[in-house]
Amino acid sequence: MGGMDQFKTPQSEDITLFRDMLIRCLEKEVLPHYDRWEREGHMPREVWNTLGAAGMLGPDMPEEYGAAGAPFEVNLMILEETCRLGLHGLSTGFNVHANIVMPYVNNIGTPAQKAEWLPKLASGEAIGAIGMTEPGAGSDLAGMRTNAVRDGDDYIINGSKIFITNGLHAGLVVLAAKTDTSKGAKGISLFLVDTSLPGFKKGKGIEKIGQHSSDTAELFFDNLRVPASAMLGEENKGFAYLMQELPRERIGVATQAIGACEGAMALTRDYVTQRKAFGQSLSQFQNTRFKMAELRAQIELTKAYLNQCIARCKAGVMTTEEASILKLTATELQVKVTHECLQLFGGYGYTQEYPISRFFLDARVQTIYAGTSEIMKEMIARGELGR
Structure with a gap:
């Protein structure tokens, strides 16, 4: 057994395989166009479908939802390689979609929520965003104003979020909202918000000094009604x-x-x-x-x-x-x-x-x-x- 082969593990072989697929995909579908996307200030929506078809969106998610069930390190490899190649805007969108939103759904969601959203996120049919930061509340979650009020079998959500990565293209927002305004940060709940619902609005893209092609937007919720089944996890456990x-x-x-x-x-x-x-x-x-x-x-x-x-x-x-x-x-x-x-x-x-x-x-x-x-x-x- 020559060279370093004796030290190879199934995990390192997985990473090598996925890296080769990733580089081929980026060289064909992203790198030739990225300078233009940066100048124009946005990436085409279709990029996400291309990444999904290549198996690059949440590859560490379970196979039953259309992902590869790969090691966690494969996800990190994608983040590292995209930034090494100077594609930081794309990498940030990927980090939110595949390294944050998908694990939230997989780790906290009900079987029905996972079955509904993870296949769409893995394929690129839906793009994920996370709604935490507000105009008057960034790291201070206790100052959050977006609220969700129970109304029968639904919740009615009002408020806004700012600096939301993937905001313009988002099909799913993991939204943090106050369900008990008397408890500060301990009165926050999470919701899986389908952005096609009435009452959801997207502001125009926010112009930034860097990561120009990463779509960043303000989101608005105006009497947005979601079913109680859209709550992610338990109430006030957000x-x-x-x-x-x-x-x-x-x-x-x-x-x-x-x-x-x-x-x-x-x-x-x-x-x-x-x-x-x-x-x-x-x-x-x-x-x-x-x-x-x-x-x-x-x-x-x-x-x-x-x-x-x-x-x-x-x-x-x-x-x-x-x-x-x-x-x-x-x-x-x-x-x-x-x-x-x-x-x-x-x-x-x-x-x-x-x-x-x-x-x-x-x-x-x-x-x-x-x-x-x-x-x-x-x-x-x-x-x-x-x-």
């Missing part, structure tokens, strides 16, 4: 469910960060090796060498912690503090790496002609969504010092 699922979301964001770091480093490595100044390549200057060495060391350390967190998440023992440490360090590192790499490009790095500028701009929101760096520090401090 906050607990959000806390339960956040570690996976933050692993996803950290994986995106690592992928983007690797993509930025690869671009920079090629550039400094070829670009000459004062009679030698930039890669021969000590500043370049030490800067790249420093970034590589930090990336490898963060990868090690990410892998540790993945193992703990799969074992069901990952803590909120660990998820916060991971999200904070990985996304702050992504901002640093893309900043330092752009600097090594000099003036060319500030042009849209060179992809490093997109890596730089796409990185910035990573320290904001899924919990800001400041909130992550507060979560870590609570674990270290108490409230």
